[in-house]
Amino acid sequence: MAVITMIEAQKRSGRYNVYVDGEYAFPVSESVLIDFSLFKGMEVDKELEAQLVDADNVAKAYNRALDYLSKQLRTEKEVRDKLADLEVPPETIDLTLQKLRELVLVDDAHYAASYVRTVMHTGDKGPRVIRQHLRQKGVGEKGIDDALTLYTPEERLAVGTAVAEKLAKRYHRQAFGTQQQKIRQGLLTRGFDNDDASKMLATLDLKPDVDQQHDLLVKQGEKLWHRYRTLSHSERQYKTKQALYRKGFNLDDISAWLADLGESAD
Structure with missing residues (x-):
């Protein structure tokens, strides 16, 4: 039977060359060397x-996965995709992920909960967008459902109202409607549902600035009135009003403005 005749450290830390019957046979990592208790004469x-x-092969894939995980939390799908991009064989990826799971270095439930907490404290996303993001990351529906229980109605209202306040400032120079x-x-696009959006708008308790709204109406109305100048009076009035x-x-403000022009609003 073949015998290990030499174990030689490589220049790369943690890697060793194994010689069998006086000839180079294969490399191993330090973890494999220890796990299999390799020694000269074995x-x-x-x-x-x-x-x-x-x-x-698993040890090398494991170290690559650790490098990838060192930057931020990752899901199993992300790690699997990364190792596949590095041309690691599927069977080696499976064994690597098994090891990572055993050491709790990948945990989709923990990832999902951490992501939801981050959004609650620093983000502007509602449940629907969160669910979509976690699905793309490969988290299962149960894991997503469990994580979203952290996003209570009170938390959603607080986050969504903050978003609504920013949007109100952005659009404050537009018609109130x-x-x-x-x-x-904007709230729906960020993943809040219609009921939540209604509550957030109610919390803002927005009131139109009468003078500002009148000035905007006059400015927009005059442009439209000029645009439709070639139409008949009734058609011009209808198009402008519409x-x-x-x-x-x-609608009452529009009719009043048209009446001030000396035109019938009927």
Whole structure:
């Protein structure tokens, strides 16, 4: 039977070359060296050599995974995809992930809970967008559901209201109806549902600035009135009224402004 005749340290830390019957046979990591208790004079058959090679492949993949995990939390899918990109064989990836799970170095439930907490404290996303993100990361539905229980209605209201306040400042120079519509749409786009958006808008208790809204109406109305100048009076009035209403202005305010022009609002 073949015998290990020399174990030589490589220049690379933690790596060793194993010589069998006086000839170089295969490399191993320090962890494999220790796990298999390799020593000079130890007998090695083909089966053991294959086990050593497989174990070394896992050790190398494991170290690559650790490098990837050192930067931030990752899901199993992310680690699997990363190792696949590094051309690690699927069977080696499976064994590597098994080891990572045993050492709790990958834990999709922990990842999901951590992500939800981060969004609650520093983000602007609602449950629907969070769910979509976690699905893309490979987290299962149960893990997502469990993590989202942390995002209580009170927390959602606090986060969403802060988002709504920022959106209100962004759109404050628009017609009041449009401002409310865009705030709601912004909340829906960020993953809050319609009921939550309504509560957030109610919490803001927005009130139109009468003078500002009048100035905006006049400015927009004059542009539209000029645009439709080639139409008949009734058609011009209808088109202007319709366009201003679509822009979010109050219908009574539109009619009053048209009346001030000396035109019938009927």
